[in-house]
Amino acid sequence: MSKEASFKDALLAELPRLRGFAVSICSNGDRADDLVQDTVVKAWTNMDSFTPGTSLRAWLFTILRNTYFSEYRKRAREVADVDGLFSAKLAVHGEQEGHLDLEDFKAALAKLSDEQREVLILIGASGFSYEEAAEICGCAVGTIKSRLNRARARLAEMLDVGSADAFGPDREVAAVLSSTSGTLLVK
Amino acid sequence: MEHRNPRASALHPSQSKDETMPAADKIETDDLGGVTSALDPRQQATLGAHLKAVYDEIVSQPLPERFLSLLAQLETKEGGGA
Numbered sequence: 001m002s003k004e005a006s007f008k009d010a011l012l013a014e015l016p017r018l019r020g021f022a023v024s025i026c027s028n029g030d031r032a033d034d035l036v037q038d039t040v041v042k043a044w045t046n047m048d049s050f051t052p053g054t055s056l057r058a059w060l061f062t063i064l065r066n067t068y069f070s071e072y073r074k075r076a077r078e079v080a081d082v083d084g085l086f087s088a089k090l091a092v093h094g095e096q097e098g099h100l101d102l103e104d105f106k107a108a109l110a111k112l113s114d115e116q117r118e119v120l121i122l123i124g125a126s127g128f129s130y131e132e133a134a135e136i137c138g139c140a141v142g143t144i145k146s147r148l149n150r151a152r153a154r155l156a157e158m159l160d161v162g163s164a165d166a167f168g169p170d171r172e173v174a175a176v177l178s179s180t181s182g183t184l185l186v187k
Numbered sequence: 188m189e190h191r192n193p194r195a196s197a198l199h200p201s202q203s204k205d206e207t208m209p210a211a212d213k214i215e216t217d218d219l220g221g222v223t224s225a226l227d228p229r230q231q232a233t234l235g236a237h238l239k240a241v242y243d244e245i246v247s248q249p250l251p252e253r254f255l256s257l258l259a260q261l262e263t264k265e266g267g268g269a
Binding site: 012016023037044102 | 207230237242243246247248250255257258261
């Protein structure tokens with residue numbers, strides 16, 4: 001198999017996750033696919049700078065987020081559609097999650113900063129380590145950790161999960177949470 | 188003899204001319220660096236489950252046709268040109 005062909009296959013295999021990352025940080029479905037497309041073209045053009053044996057996924061995610069922050073963010077702001085955000089792309093199988101109140105969660109996620117959303121997705125959903133996330137974002141591991149903590153805290157606050165302090169003493173809330181594991185709502 | 192971390196060089200190739208290619212970008216690192224306001228494990232697990240659900244929902248969608256044709260197009264161009 002030619003080098004191009006195997007690179008293409010590897011790229012193709014990563015595309016669903018790359019899209020997941022794009023939609024997550026970009027919060028706008030159509031722009032997200034443009035972002036993925038730009039990333040694919042850049043990856044292809046710069047194929048030679050990828051070191052075989054290293055993580056193609058991390059490399060692609062890096063290109064995507066750099067492209068987003070340098071070329072898309074401003075434009076995205078112009079068309080800010082804070083509430084429409086994820087809904088268009090994500091409205092589909094909400095019911096499958098049953099008790100998970102995904103729509104509320106998405107709305108809260110959309111209110112975070114791009115950097116906060118990015119770190120949540122990288123670590124919380126894509127399974128990258130702190131070190132990998134730091135490399136992808138071009139910042140220190142400590143930055144990733146504090147950003148992540150703040151993002152989680154904000155989400156928890158918006159979703160009424162409550163801060164650790166507020167949460168601790170509230171037995172009723174704890175009971176509700178543990179009996180309905182995975183549910184967010186503790187109004 | 189160069190001692191380069193292969194991972195680092197893969198992610199941050201030094202001769203990248205395109206600033207959006209790995210390496211060039213620097214976002215602010217003004218965070219305090221400290222680990223603050225950690226949630227308890229159950230809260231984290233709850234948020235984590237939701238994050239995964241949101242992400243997996245997109246990941247499991249069928250790949251839009253435009254990407255297949257884009258790759259086919261790139262491959263043809265590359266093969267024919269060089």
